[in-house]
Amino acid sequence: MFQQVPVLPVVVPLAAATSVALLRLLHRRRRLTVPRAAVALALCVYVAGVVANTVFPIYLDKPSGHAAWDAHLELVPIVGYELDDALMNVGVFVPLGILVALALARPSWPRVTAVVAGLSLTIEVVQLVTAHTLGGGHVADVNDLLFNVVGGVLGFALLRVLERVPRLTGLVARFRWQPGTD
Structure with missing residues (x-):
């Protein structure tokens, strides 16, 4: 059996440190409220969960192989991609679109898309690198990137739809880190 880097001792301290940093940022900007702190904590828990499920397992003693870099890389979009995988990736990234929009100073379609795409691309690159350097067990897939962004x-x-519901406009605004939107 292969020895693995344990997930929780890596991900939990990372999430805790990020939570503290975000809460301090809100405090320094005099924007710290319970709803905004909830967004910060949800963002940290969300990212920790994504990291735990996309980067790990990392094996410490996996037998070395000489697989080509493209052995853990899928660059052909849509062909052979399962509908269940597409729906799962869409569903997993819906909360990120909401959380990023609440945290950005001026959320707009290009900004939110860029942040989501950047995080998804980072995940795919880390999966590719860990597959070849740390014995990671995932494949970097252009389809994952595409459906994560969707x-x-x-x-x-x-x-945006919820913000336009008169009874919810004020509620959404309380969770937003900065007043107003583009």
């Missing part, structure tokens, strides 16, 4: 954009669209 999910993030749908999350932002959902937030």
Whole structure:
């Protein structure tokens, strides 16, 4: 059996440190409230969950192989991609679109899309690198990137719809880190 880097001792301290940093940032900007702290904590828990499920397992003693870099890389979009995987990736990234929009100073379609795409691309690159350097067990897939971005954009669209419901406008504003939107 292969020895693995344990997930929780890595991800929990990372999430805790990030939570403290975000809460301090809100405090320094005099924007710290319970709803905004909830967004910060949700963002940290969300990212920790994504990291735990996309980067790990990392093996410490996996037998070395000489697989080509493209052995853990899928660059052909849509072909052979399962509908269940697409729906899962969309669903997993809907919350990120909402959380990013609440945290950005001036959320807009290009900004939210760029942040979501940047995070998704980072995940895919880390999966590729860990597969070849640390014995990671994932494949970097252009389809994951595509459907992650679709999910993030749908999350932002959902937030925009909720902001236009008169009874919810004030509620959404309380969670927003900065007043107003583009």
